[in-house]
Amino acid sequence: MKGKTPKKAELTRAKIVDVAMRLFLDQGFEKTTMREIASAAGLAPGAAYYHFESKEHLIFDFYEITFQKHLPEAEKILAEEKGLAKRIAGVVKAHLKVSEPYVEISKVLFRIAADPVNPLSPFSKASKDLRDRNIEILRRCLQGHKLDKTLAAKLPELLWMYKMGMILYWLHDTSPKRSKTYEFVDKTSALVASLIQLSRLPVLSGFSKKAVDLFEAYKIF
Amino acid sequence: MKGKTPKKAELTRAKIVDVAMRLFLDQGFEKTTMREIASAAGLAPGAAYYHFESKEHLIFDFYEITFQKHLPEAEKILAEEKGLAKRIAGVVKAHLKVSEPYVEISKVLFRIAADPVNPLSPFSKASKDLRDRNIEILRRCLQGHKLDKTLAAKLPELLWMYKMGMILYWLHDTSPKRSKTYEFVDKTSALVASLIQLSRLPVLSGFSKKAVDLFEAYKIF
Numbered sequence: 531m532k533g534k535t536p537k538k539a540e541l542t543r544a545k546i547v548d549v550a551m552r553l554f555l556d557q558g559f560e561k562t563t564m565r566e567i568a569s570a571a572g573l574a575p576g577a578a579y580y581h582f583e584s585k586e587h588l589i590f591d592f593y594e595i596t597f598q599k600h601l602p603e604a605e606k607i608l609a610e611e612k613g614l615a616k617r618i619a620g621v622v623k624a625h626l627k628v629s630e631p632y633v634e635i636s637k638v639l640f641r642i643a644a645d646p647v648n649p650l651s652p653f654s655k656a657s658k659d660l661r662d663r664n665i666e667i668l669r670r671c672l673q674g675h676k677l678d679k680t681l682a683a684k685l686p687e688l689l690w691m692y693k694m695g696m697i698l699y700w701l702h703d704t705s706p707k708r709s710k711t712y713e714f715v716d717k718t719s720a721l722v723a724s725l726i727q728l729s730r731l732p733v734l735s736g737f738s739k740k741a742v743d744l745f746e747a748y749k750i751f
Numbered sequence: 752m753k754g755k756t757p758k759k760a761e762l763t764r765a766k767i768v769d770v771a772m773r774l775f776l777d778q779g780f781e782k783t784t785m786r787e788i789a790s791a792a793g794l795a796p797g798a799a800y801y802h803f804e805s806k807e808h809l810i811f812d813f814y815e816i817t818f819q820k821h822l823p824e825a826e827k828i829l830a831e832e833k834g835l836a837k838r839i840a841g842v843v844k845a846h847l848k849v850s851e852p853y854v855e856i857s858k859v860l861f862r863i864a865a866d867p868v869n870p871l872s873p874f875s876k877a878s879k880d881l882r883d884r885n886i887e888i889l890r891r892c893l894q895g896h897k898l899d900k901t902l903a904a905k906l907p908e909l910l911w912m913y914k915m916g917m918i919l920y921w922l923h924d925t926s927p928k929r930s931k932t933y934e935f936v937d938k939t940s941a942l943v944a945s946l947i948q949l950s951r952l953p954v955l956s957g958f959s960k961k962a963v964d965l966f967e968a969y970k971i972f
Contacts, residue, residue: 641862646923702867702971714969721961728958737949740942748935750923 543581546571547591550578555635559585559642589639589650592632593660599628608670614726617671619719622693623712626700633708637701646750652694653751661751665690678729684742685726687749692722764802767792768812771799776856780806780863810860810871813853814881820849829891835947838892840940843914844933847921854929858922867971873915874972882972886911899950905963906947908970913943 549571553562564585568578582588607620629636642650649656669686677685696718700711729738770792774783785806789799803809828841850857863871870877890907898906917939921932950959 637866641865644862644865645858647925699969699971704868710969714965717965717969721958721965724958724961728955731954733952733954734949737942737945740945744935744938744942748920748931748938750920 539581542571542573543591544595546573546578546581547588547595550585550588551592551632551635554638559638586649590656590660593657596625596628596632597660597663600624603627604667608667608673612674613723614671614675615716615720615723618668618689618692618722619716621667621671622696622715622719625693626697626708626711626715629697629700630708633701640698640701658751661690664693668693672726675726676730677726678735678738680735680739680742681726681729684745688745689722692718760802763792763794764812765816767794767799767802768809768816771806771809772813772853772856775859780859807870811877811881814878817846817849817853818881818884821845824848825888829888829894833895834944835892835896836937836941836944839889839910839913839943840937842888842892843917843936843940846914847918847929847932847936850918850921851929854922857918861919861922879972882911885914889914893947896947897951898947899956899959901956901960901963902947902950905966909966910943913939 546567550562550567553567553570562585564578564582565575567585567588568575571578578588582591603624604621607617607624611617611620639650642648643652645651646653648654651657652661665686668689671689672682672685681688696711696715699714700708703711705711728734767788771783771788774788774791783806785799785803786796788806788809789796792799799809803812824845825842828838828845832838832841860871863869864873866872867874869875872878873882886907889910892910893903893906902909917932917936920935921929924932926932949955
């Protein structure tokens with residue numbers, strides 16, 4: 531660590547990420563160089579490369595920081611809420627809330643990352659570790675609830691797809707403070723929870739099985 | 752029409768659209784000027800503006816041409832196929848098939864048009880007329896099939912959302928000749944058709960009503 535304590539290195543990394551996100555927003559992701567990022571962070575020209583291999587790595591750190599920020603709120607909901615709809619809605623809204631200051635940069639990132647083969651896409655191989663940890667939180671939302679057996683194994687991934695859909699809605703929401711998205715999450719979570727409960731009906735088990743098989747065969751992550 | 756027969760003007764318009772699409776693909780939408788488009792089409796510098804108000808209008812013509820090209824195949828399916836799944840799949844695949852030569856430009860357009868407030872987005876106000884005609888074809892897919900009453904009014908729009916989803920999958924499909932998307936359309940259409948049939952069960956009517964209300968309140972078009 532070249533004499534730096536891990537703590538200090540971490541702060542420098544966070545500062546670089548913060549400065550980079552502002553530059554990406556102002557002048558675009560493609561046009562911004564690592565040299566400019568270092569300079570804007572008050573560091574020597576090569577310093578950004580000391581901490582990050584590339585601009586892409588910088589964005590992964592941004593994703594990671596956002597994930598870590600939303601964790602305490604997500605944990606709180608999982609500890610306190612019993613109802614399935616509220617657990618799902620709470621976890622999704624926790625992620626949106628910590629992302630609020632970054633909505634504009636998120637729009638820029640969406641344009642870059644919409645293609646699933648782009649490493650920065652939430653569906654990419656490079657995103658697997660973070661995606662798995664997000665899916666794990668959604669798996670925990672389901673704890674304490676009876677589930678159709680076929681559906682149970684795939685539900686966390688399906689809920690993660692639902693969460694991605696809510697993020698897409700949030701990105702394009704033009705209502706004041708994006709309040710419409712938060713209402714939409716509450717209402718769709720209630721619908722999703724009732725669908726999960728309905729899926730235990732024998733009449734729907736054939737449908738559930740087909741839907742799950744299809745998801746598994748054609749999912750893009 | 753300045754002495755031109757409508758037929759000739761139409762051919763010139765189609766030629767301009769064709770040339771423009773190639774330029775957008777090669778050098779990007781933003782960077783391409785109307786002057787360059789005219790020149791590449793072998794016309795006088797101002798000629799592109801004689802036929803099109805702006806680059807955006809050019810893209811609307813491209814959408815319209817694609818729609819018109821897929822119509823005969825869609826009509827054929829509606830006349831010949833009785834089964835709900837095959838009618839839906841056939842209409843969706845007809846649109847994909849005529850779009851095959853334009854998949855690369857469609858990826859470029861997707862990046863521009865992903866935002867629903869962008870006039871070029873399929874969800875925009877400016878796209879309403881074309882969207883309504885596409886929704887009308889999906890309404891006709893449902894003819895001759897018994898539907899849950901609550902769902903019936905909104906199903907054509909929901910099917911159109913489903914079609915948009917399939918186009919998104921197609922855009923990102925890396926399988927040879929995008930054959931995976933065509934299979935996926937067949938299988939998801941079967942699932943959608945069985946869900947439409949299941950929705951007539953009394954146990955699901957509450958769910959259908961809530962889902963339709965939510966769609967109506969939060970849809971982005």
